[in-house]
Amino acid sequence: MELVSAAQMRALEAAGMASGVSGVELMERAGAAALKAILDWRPDLRVPRHAPALVLCGPGNNGGDGYVIARLMRGMGFRPTVYRYAPDKPQPEEAAEAARRWAAAGGETRPWDDDEIEERIGSFDDALVVDALLGMGTTRRMPSLRAFDSFEPSVWSALGSDDPSRRRHVAIDVPSGLCSETGASLGCAFSAQLTLAIQALKPGHVLIDRRAGGHGGALGEVQVLDIGLPARLPDDAPGPRSFLLDAPEARAQMRALRPLWQGHKFAHGHVLVPAGGVGKGGAARLAARAALRTGAGLVTVCPPPSALIENAARLDAVMLRAVADADAFAAMLEDRRIRCVALGMGLGADERRSPRTRALVEAALAAASPADAPSSAGPVRSAVLDADALTVFAQDPEALFALTRGRAAILTPHAGEFARLFPDLAARLSSPVPSDDRWTPFGRLEAAREAAARAGCTVLLKGPDTVIADPDGEAWVHAAVRERASPWLATAGAGDVLAGIIAGLASQRGAPRARLAAFAAWLHVEAARAFGPGLIAEDLPDQLPGVMRGLLAASS
Ligand SMILES: NC(=O)C1=CN([C@@H]2O[C@H](COP(=O)(O)OP(=O)(O)OC[C@H]3O[C@@H](n4cnc5c(N)ncnc54)[C@H](O)[C@@H]3O)[C@@H](O)[C@H]2O)[C@@H](O)CC1
Numbered sequence: 001m002e003l004v005s006a007a008q009m010r011a012l013e014a015a016g017m018a019s020g021v022s023g024v025e026l027m028e029r030a031g032a033a034a035l036k037a038i039l040d041w042r043p044d045l046r047v048p049r050h051a052p053a054l055v056l057c058g059p060g061n062n063g064g065d066g067y068v069i070a071r072l073m074r075g076m077g078f079r080p081t082v083y084r085y086a087p088d089k090p091q092p093e094e095a096a097e098a099a100r101r102w103a104a105a106g107g108e109t110r111p112w113d114d115d116e117i118e119e120r121i122g123s124f125d126d127a128l129v130v131d132a133l134l135g136m137g138t139t140r141r142m143p144s145l146r147a148f149d150s151f152e153p154s155v156w157s158a159l160g161s162d163d164p165s166r167r168r169h170v171a172i173d174v175p176s177g178l179c180s181e182t183g184a185s186l187g188c189a190f191s192a193q194l195t196l197a198i199q200a201l202k203p204g205h206v207l208i209d210r211r212a213g214g215h216g217g218a219l220g221e222v223q224v225l226d227i228g229l230p231a232r233l234p235d236d237a238p239g240p241r242s243f244l245l246d247a248p249e250a251r252a253q254m255r256a257l258r259p260l261w262q263g264h265k266f267a268h269g270h271v272l273v274p275a276g277g278v279g280k281g282g283a284a285r286l287a288a289r290a291a292l293r294t295g296a297g298l299v300t301v302c303p304p305p306s307a308l309i310e311n312a313a314r315l316d317a318v319m320l321r322a323v324a325d326a327d328a329f330a331a332m333l334e335d336r337r338i339r340c341v342a343l344g345m346g347l348g349a350d351e352r353r354s355p356r357t358r359a360l361v362e363a364a365l366a367a368a369s370p371a372d373a374p375s376s377a378g379p380v381r382s383a384v385l386d387a388d389a390l391t392v393f394a395q396d397p398e399a400l401f402a403l404t405r406g407r408a409a410i411l412t413p414h415a416g417e418f419a420r421l422f423p424d425l426a427a428r429l430s431s432p433v434p435s436d437d438r439w440t441p442f443g444r445l446e447a448a449r450e451a452a453a454r455a456g457c458t459v460l461l462k463g464p465d466t467v468i469a470d471p472d473g474e475a476w477v478h479a480a481v482r483e484r485a486s487p488w489l490a491t492a493g494a495g496d497v498l499a500g501i502i503a504g505l506a507s508q509r510g511a512p513r514a515r516l517a518a519f520a521a522w523l524h525v526e527a528a529r530a531f532g533p534g535l536i537a538e539d540l541p542d543q544l545p546g547v548m549r550g551l552l553a554a555s556s
């Protein structure tokens, strides 16, 4: 599913208006669709009860949606009160029209009053609280609104009112104060139990950004409201494209692999996984097993000769070949059937071991295909760099980028490794929301994109939301939150398995890399969810067949 930025949303709106739908009509549709979704969510409210309700309306078009909702609710028998925030701001034309229609229908509008709102929240008399303060237009830090504190989940549960039948906090488009581009709370944000995204999901609906200087903000259940804008972004829509890896996409990726599963084992590709020395081979073995389970035809672990026996005692289906040094490795890479090298796991980044690690990285990248190789050039060979393969370049990231630029490579840093390679981007990611100036959205998507552009290859930034970007800017988000949360993945070795899954997929299909790595992140989380509590990294690879079988069954 596409994730749409504010600028792209405006292009979509312009395309809709060019086809003859007015802005006022779009706002009416948004309001009507929102009210229908709210009543489907709380069907008990369908019977008109003359129940009071609060609608919080802001100065822009998000507020405009709120006036439409308030008017339609009133028409159904509710008794909504609008609290208008920033009343001195001139409203955009459509929002002003929506406010006029509300007033003409006899609706009551009151100035913003934290005390009054707080009191109403505490009294529980209002059937609904609709947050239409700010949407995609939030461009700076939010002032601290005391009334928002009353919506916070902790306060709400302390009041004993978080049972489903009393859910009532609804956010229109995004919870106000939450940046729709990054998911960051810009100082103070509304906590919703239901968020109704207008027409499309925005990055802020799926990204988690808990930087300093923000508080509050929750999405609750997220639904997308179709208001009849074009389903696809116009070709000239601004900015790079972003996508969410969701269940339909996972099934599509699985379908794309199926035809490959009929050939010779080499047709599935051969993966090499260099391993560390004596006592350090576990991480590479985990990755190797994951690559094999993901469908690589052959997987070979390559330790130094001193660690051969130890690895032999632990491997069966995975093959084994000692690699004394980078020259021996380069010679091995002359076999064109090798489609992927995954390295870094357990190789070592200390003074003694980093020369071997670095030399292996150099050999792997020298033998990787050009990133833009045409399909007529034959199967792509990629390199997946994780852990120590990244850390050995901490003092000199540019040396790594000189090797990765323009290569079919995927870097898979966690937050710490990312900060070593891209310290300035990591600092921007964690810098507090500015207290005065305009906020230039810079979140995990922007950081991954910038990193991929700098490294000239695909970058997968791990986290509860894994963000993957190609150097051309196309990015994928894999969000392991809410119903797909997998707390069990926080276990030693899980990252090694992810690198192996990526390698297993890359050995079968060389591109498109960001999309493929996002699918790997999906499989990784599903494997953890399939196992459940008590998971250790060793369990993950053996869950993959069941996960993939499930995806195939769901797509046939
Ligand atoms: N683009 C579309 O296709 C549609 C958009 N609609 C609605 O319109 C919204 C976007 O409307 P706008 O672009 O007018 O933006 P918003 O309504 O989100 O906010 C813009 C206003 O808020 C002010 N503002 C920004 N940051 C602030 C802060 N921190 N504190 C106080 N005030 C602040 C701005 O100065 C401006 O007046 C969407 O989120 C959606 O709800 C819908 O009505 C229908 C279609």
Ligand SMILES: [K+]
Pocket: 062, 131, 132, 133, 134, 135, 171, 172, 173, 174, 175, 176
């Ligand atoms: K809102």
